[in-house]
Amino acid sequence: MTRFRDDAEVHPPMDYAGYKSTALRHPKEPLIILPHRLTEVTAPVFGEDRLREYDNDLTRGPQGEAIGQRIIVHGHVKEDDGRPVPNTLVEIWQANAGGRYRHAVDQWPSPLDPNFTGAGRTITDDKGYFRFLTIRPGAYPWRNHPNAWRPAHIHFSLFGRAFTQRLVTQMYFPDDPLFFQDPMYNSVRDERAAKRMVSAFDYESTEDHWALAYRWDIVLRGEEATPTEEPHA
Amino acid sequence: MSTTPSQTVGPYLAIGLPWPDGPDVVPPDTPGRIRIHGRVFDGAGDPIGDAMIETWQADPDGKFGPGFRGFGRCPTDAEGAWEIFTLKPGRVDGEQAPHIDVSVFARGMLNRTVTRIYFADEDNAGDPVLESVPEARRATLIAQPADDGYEFDVHVQGERETVFFKV
């Protein structure tokens, strides 16, 4: 039977004092191990019918172009043995160039952009490749600790090919000076793991007089190697 | 190569994740369609109004594959309430009682939590996953019949904490 590798040590703890909202939103009872049976090794398959034209271009607003630094965000979705995850749905959402979300709860004094909703989606191609055109999001304040600012980021949601692979994460930008005080980023205890959430500036993929580019590969849990059967005596 | 770490969905998941047909695992006119609904609560017993429930299940014959989406998604409202419309799953791989795998996402959760829905009016005896759960806590995994389907609340923490799984 297929078993997906245990990657629990990569992920943040559910109870993390630095991020105050975890206090009442983490289970206290021990987790029960769920074996990887049929429901866990399968996942929904979504086709192009889930997409509308320009869903992967967040810069097109109803009255014109969104304001901000135009960027290409692209990369591959892979499993931990390097094999691509083709034809999988990738959903993103983000703040605008000024760090403001189009959401009733976000009321900090930074302007909304009528031409930026901040939501996008695409499906990886047969090599696991995805590409978005968007605006570089701004940093934004929140109330977790005094003078708290989230580093610029784009929220990503991925399905993979198994329930075990479902992942929601955030993509960051290189050398952000706000990492040091951000509990989300620092909740990932292994520094090398945290760096895997940071995209790379990709000069090769920039487009002259059009857009800068960032590359980010997303790695999902892969299968444990099948043990080789002992030959029968 | 190592996996990319999880991060919270944050307070603004409603911008990117809900779909108009998210709760419709099957379309509205499907014969046998049932509603499964419930509320999500935090450790103080307060409703979580910015969570999202996702469901994944077999079809009524216990099969996964094209022809049955199997997937539901519903953000919670201010009362913590969610709902999906689906067909009751069949027994899976001969051994497992009808069940639905559930992911819960929310601000304040650095990773999803995973639970399972079983059904009070099914024969759950001998289900290997349910049997691995201490008997006193099994009831948190069992949806109760309601007027138009089933009811299943999620208590993320607290006295009635739902059983969560490590996948």
Ligand SMILES: [Fe+2]
């Ligand atoms: Fe955010």
